[in-house]
Amino acid sequence: MRVDVPTDIPPADAIGAVHLVGIGGAGLSAIARLMAQQGVRVSGSDAHDSAVLQALRAEGIDARVGHAAEQVADVDTVVVSTAVRDDNPEVVEARRRGLRLWPRSAGLASVMAGRRTIAVAGTHGKTTTTAMLTCALRGAGLDPSFAIGAEVATLGTNAALGSGDLLVAEADESDGAFLVYHPAVAVVTNVDADHLDVWGTEEAYAAAFDRFVGTVGELLVVNVDDPGSAALAPVGRARGIDVVTVGLDPAGDPDLLVDDVDVRAGRTSFTGVARDGSRTPVVLAVTGAHYALDAALALATGRRLGAAADGLAVGLGSYRGARRRMEPVGSAGGVEVVDSYAHHPTEIRADLAAARAVADGRRLVVVFQPHLVSRTRRHGAEMGRELSAADEVVVADLYLAREDPDPAVTAQLVVDAVDGPPARPGGPVTDLPAALAPTLRPGDLVLTLGAGDVTTVGPALLALLAGRA
Numbered sequence: 001m002r003v004d005v006p007t008d009i010p011p012a013d014a015i016g017a018v019h020l021v022g023i024g025g026a027g028l029s030a031i032a033r034l035m036a037q038q039g040v041r042v043s044g045s046d047a048h049d050s051a052v053l054q055a056l057r058a059e060g061i062d063a064r065v066g067h068a069a070e071q072v073a074d075v076d077t078v079v080v081s082t083a084v085r086d087d088n089p090e091v092v093e094a095r096r097r098g099l100r101l102w103p104r105s106a107g108l109a110s111v112m113a114g115r116r117t118i119a120v121a122g123t124h125g126k127t128t129t130t131a132m133l134t135c136a137l138r139g140a141g142l143d144p145s146f147a148i149g150a151e152v153a154t155l156g157t158n159a160a161l162g163s164g165d166l167l168v169a170e171a172d173e174s175d176g177a178f179l180v181y182h183p184a185v186a187v188v189t190n191v192d193a194d195h196l197d198v199w200g201t202e203e204a205y206a207a208a209f210d211r212f213v214g215t216v217g218e219l220l221v222v223n224v225d226d227p228g229s230a231a232l233a234p235v236g237r238a239r240g241i242d243v244v245t246v247g248l249d250p251a252g253d254p255d256l257l258v259d260d261v262d263v264r265a266g267r268t269s270f271t272g273v274a275r276d277g278s279r280t281p282v283v284l285a286v287t288g289a290h291y292a293l294d295a296a297l298a299l300a301t302g303r304r305l306g307a308a309a310d311g312l313a314v315g316l317g318s319y320r321g322a323r324r325r326m327e328p329v330g331s332a333g334g335v336e337v338v339d340s341y342a343h344h345p346t347e348i349r350a351d352l353a354a355a356r357a358v359a360d361g362r363r364l365v366v367v368f369q370p371h372l373v374s375r376t377r378r379h380g381a382e383m384g385r386e387l388s389a390a391d392e393v394v395v396a397d398l399y400l401a402r403e404d405p406d407p408a409v410t411a412q413l414v415v416d417a418v419d420g421p422p423a424r425p426g427g428p429v430t431d432l433p434a435a436l437a438p439t440l441r442p443g444d445l446v447l448t449l450g451a452g453d454v455t456t457v458g459p460a461l462l463a464l465l466a467g468r469a
Helices: 026-037 051-058 089-097 103-113 126-139 203-215 232-238 289-304 308-317 343-361 373-387 412-416 429-439 455-469
Strands: 016-019 042-046 062-065 076-080 101-103 116-120 145-153 157-158 166-170 185-188 218-222 242-247 258-265 266-274 277-286 327-332 333-340 364-368 392-396 425-428 445-449
Touching: 016 026, 016 089, 026 051, 026 103, 026 157, 042 445, 051 062, 076 089, 076 103, 089 101, 089 425, 101 373, 103 166, 116 126, 116 157, 126 145, 126 289, 126 308, 166 455, 185 203, 185 289, 203 232, 218 232, 232 242, 242 289, 258 289, 258 343, 277 289, 277 455, 289 308, 289 343, 327 455, 333 343, 333 455, 343 364, 343 373, 343 445, 364 373, 364 429, 364 455, 373 392, 373 412, 373 429, 392 412, 392 429, 412 425, 425 429, 429 455, 445 455
Parallel strands: 016 042, 016 076, 042 062, 076 101, 116 166, 116 185, 145 166, 185 218, 218 242, 242 258, 333 445, 364 392, 364 445, 392 425
Antiparallel strands: 145 157, 258 266, 266 277, 327 333
């Protein structure tokens, strides 16, 4: 559902008791944690119990399973996830009572009040870059607050208040949330048309990033290897803010050149070369050339904020990945499973390249779940072409999320575009583990991809394989 952003967003400690509808999601759970750590009385609800809800309860947050009108009876402000429907009983009751009804963006903006915010935006790599920047700053001796769109192993959570005035926050463009924050510093990883069910056209999507730059107060850091991100540099300069450019390609004349990139299983290294000739070697404990660029954006941002480069490099080396970002799930019967959130062709390409390095010659079996009808209608054929880098491809039924089905847009659209390896539709996600297990052999690497519930396939598959062994 869409909730209007209020014109006045008071700080979190001035909005009374807060209830978050959809608290189990990455965005709202982060807000809940930050508010609770500020002393706000926080409650929330979600349709199903989860590890996130259990962790929130362990932290003293009243996270309930199921939605009911009475759960907003004694609160002042209700924050709503975009995944929540208009007829949700808590939303209906909040409107009846005249409570503050806020979208996620307003909830996070209320936490940002009084802090120097660093907002990380972009179509791809937001979560990783936000997490890496947080780790980097901590490695350099700073203690920023942070709000990240996934659990981060090194940090032990997706959000926490720090002791300093810095707040590092993932700034999501999917529903326009990033236009609400007015950060001091912004990082843009790339601009690659997505979420057109919300924005309508590529031009409108790109224009939203122009508007985002218009909200930035001090510093803009961009990836000049990406045309969409590079186009924002002159926008920032025209506004009179400091602009720092980062890139792998020397032809782009970046302020920080990403040099000597070396990708191996479980390790990616590079050297950040600044304009003054100083060189900062960085060794990451994750696999993929795209991670080198994310880390370099974090390094450039930290350097411009005055942090020591060697400390930033130490912090980057401590990063061990984020939930559902090329996350190892486990092994059984000689089969290894990795899970990732990739759902756009650009992300699929990057993750398959990383998976090839992890597989190191082994057979790579990819299980992909397309996310959203609108995205699959537009990008389905391109998704299939990128999946062609696998040795075998299984495409699950679409994850509809907030959209209605379209009989013309199915998994077959993706399957038909796969060129080379065997590819087939897999049907419902719940059927996949049993269908996959007999086809796998020791040495296989299985990569589950998608923003929906395909993440459940890995654990169920491993359980079957363990039983078979």
